[in-house]
Amino acid sequence: MSDHKNTGFTTSILHSDRQKSIEHGSLHKPIHTSVAFGYKDARELAAVFQGKQPGYRYGRQGNPTVSALEDKITRMEGAYGTICFATGMAAIGAIFQGLLRQGDHVVSSSFLFGNTNSLWQTVNAQGVAVSFADATDVRQIEAALTPATRIVFVETIANPRTQVADLKRIGRLCHDRGILYVVDNTMTSPYLFQAKSVGAGLVVNALTKSICGHGNALGGSLSDTGLFDWTGFPNIAENYKRFAPIQWGMAQVRAKALRDFGAALGPEAAHHIALGAETLALRLERACASALAISRMLEADPRVAAVHYPGLPSHPQHTLATELFRHYGSLFSFELAAGIDCFDYLNRLKLGIPASNLGDTRTLVIPVAHTIFFEMGAERRAGMGIADSLIRVSVGIEDTADLVEDFRQALEV
Template identity: 60%
Template sequence: MTSNRGFTTDIVHSDRAFGSDDGSVHKAVHTATQYGFEKVEDLIGVFQGTKKGAYVYSRQGTPTTAALEAKLTAMESGVGTVCFATGMAAISAIFLTLLRAGDHLVASRAVFGNTNSLFGSLEDLGVGVTRVDATEAENVAAAITPKTRMVFVETLANPGTQIADLEAIGQLCKVRGVLFVVDNTILSPYLFRPGGIGAGLVVHSLTKSICGHGNALGGAVIDTGAFDWTDYPNINAAYRKGDVRQWGLTQVRKKGLRDMGATLSSQHAHAIAVGAETLALRMSYTSASALEIARYLEAHPAIAKVYYPGLPSHPQHAQASKLFRAAGWLLSFELKNPGDCLAFHDRLQLAVKATGLGDTRTLVIPVAHTIFWEAGPAVRAEMGIADGMVRLSVGLEEVSDLIADLRQALG
């Protein structure tokens, strides 16, 4: 891709730019699991790391997944990408391949429920985890110890839409020599690129914003080139060769794909790549709709509070306005009468009652009763998740229809 062209122009022409089979505008879907070699020396070279750019077994990638990886690298202005079967596989690969027993992780308290559950598994394996309010960088600074290897935040927290103090944390991690990892799933690289504030690794659930059509699972880890791997102690000796910018991703790929097998299929990689072509259009449209809905809800007498960074009432509105192109498709709100929460959902006729995010259809879910039920009331209270909280993932329907549906359900 060329940097002087538009975001969408580069995406829709990326497969042709990198070379495609038989002149096709999309990379072919490669379904083979085996890759043969004319000379056994070339096969040996792949295993020993002296032959680059060859495929040996599809568990570690295919030409189809490689094309998607190249597209994602360009979208985040990075130096490399590794794709996975799901977003949680991508996050797990980062933690399980780059952290060791005795290491310490500082993480935002406001993260996706399954990510929070994964922190518990890391603690069981001997990795210390400190959860902090990352909206203030001083809380992160106070939690860092000599054993801290990594700081992890989301650009926009789900479901409370808290925004970490991104610029300050990025500077802090640079000074302390700590790897800064940012989950950019909800905003996407169109609305924000974490590499610009010092994130060394960016993670995505490709299922959400980037694919955007609710028809494929996927995840990705992207190296922005902002972190110097030479001093990171957990890189295996076997991977400390060649381009130092690739050391971290090489370990993530070898351990996360070869050893753990969390492989993205070529079929899903193709669907994600096609979905990504409309990313800018979808993010612009859904962000505008979400803002209009948020304004409507904030003025409604049945609503106690609305959580959306595009509103001036949001605690991090100034930061969102400075850093993000728009505020995205995710918003949450609290009903004044929590007892009406389930009946309100059942009265909705257009919004789909579902657990997913980032679909073409608007999705709605009662947060405390579902995705954060396992966390328990104490954790929910700590995270600010009220019993009457409703999460809305805004889709591509006309916003007038969505507001009409909300109006009748609230009425």
């Protein structure tokens, strides 16, 4: 069977399952629902548990269907290895659970997904200090570093205001200081951007979003690009140093965060995500084109106060986004002019569906300040530039002309 390392993005994903032995000639890795794996030789079972040979121990720590998905994500990210989790938030939580200790320090972008912001607040209360800085400016990140800083965490494009992090310069800073650089690639996906290209050591993907793409499975992943030197990371337990240094981080996360904490991805969800991933590039080509078309229409309309989308020349990081990403993403947000009620506007949409997910085949809309960012309070929202009228739009794969017309007609009062 030929290797597909040098083929295109979609070709590689489509044929990745068949790069390893697959049961009965199936084109997709079958769904393995067993939570236990038996061995004819008890010594072989012991060797698997001791890490002396590959194999499966228990469903919480690994499963053939999940492993096949992990291989897909590894290929997408050009990474060394990947661990999948039950959700994207579980993947982010695994960083804290598996790699950080009391007294450590994290520098995080201040422009964050609401639940990630909430998680860092929890982490801060449990003895790992977290500082927030404007990731659009590497100088702000540098100023926040301390001798105890173990991780710098950023999102590629912020949700929902679409600020673009200074990814390359932050990557160089982390490399020079020996700090683990973690990039959440959810908003771009591996099709639009490979975080390895800017020096990320670990890459987060909320698989629920664009990679799955059909709103029918939860999942998350953490990929090790192979770029970070784990020998300089002080929190690796001696037990995991029996492996080659490039394996230390993944070995400890798989044990301390996946095995011990238990946020395992189920095989049925893994199968849904793996099938959805096959059309990632095709879906994003349509969705990104539509997001740009709708954004341009809204920006030109006086009934719209502001549009936030990296594809617009008016966006503060438009040039940076053009340099970094294949396209500008399928998500944008906008603010209505004074006097236009955001709820009334949303109710006039015929295609946009009020819902909290993103990266779906369907276009989803949500009033941000009143829903997903309501809990953080008005002061924190103001600091993140989230206006009360802000509407987030996750563009789907509907026909572009239909979407442009729908967002236009809803402006008619």
